[in-house]
Amino acid sequence: MKKMMIAFAAFGAVAVTPAFAGDDMAGMNMSMKPAASMASSNAALTDAEVRKIDPASGMITLKHGALRNVGMPAMTMAFKAKDASMVKQIHEGDKVKVRIEDVDGTLTIVRLEKAS
Ligand SMILES: [Cu+2]
Structure with a gap:
């Protein structure tokens, strides 16, 4: 036992x-x-400059540095802003830091901070 x-x-x-x-x-x-x-x-933020803001469509045109995560060199182009509040907190000519991500096939500004 x-x-x-x-x-x-x-x-x-x-x-x-x-x-x-x-x-x-x-x-x-x-x-x-x-x-x-x-x-x-x-994730890393990229320096950019606001060139044009279209509140109606929520698009922000940025002169942006290289965006490694989406494989894009530096250029000027329009991006969809993730939040309408992003459009309100910036003005044309502002220097900003952004995070761009491919959201369902649309290159979208998912983070936006004013560069100081
Ligand atoms: Cu681009």
């Missing part, structure tokens, strides 16, 4: 260890996802 108990205890330990390891891995994956998305929202 004593031998059976030891055998059960040993079996139990072996069976439980991989399960715990699996939970650990799942926990790590869960905690890494928010970190990855935070890295995305804190």
Whole structure:
């Protein structure tokens, strides 16, 4: 009887260890996802200058530096502003820092800060 108990205890330990390891891995994956998305929202900002603002369409024309994440060299072009509030907080000629991302196929200003 004593031998059976030891055998059960040993079996139990072996069976439980991989399960715990699996939970650990799942926990790590869960905690890494928010970190990855935070890295995305804190991604590098690119210097740009506001050339034209069209409040009606929510488009902002920027003379922008190279945008590595969307594979675009420096140029002047219009972008969709993610929030209408972006259009209100800037004026033509302002120096800004922006994050441009491809949102469902539309190059969109997802972050906009005034450069000081
Ligand atoms: Cu461009």
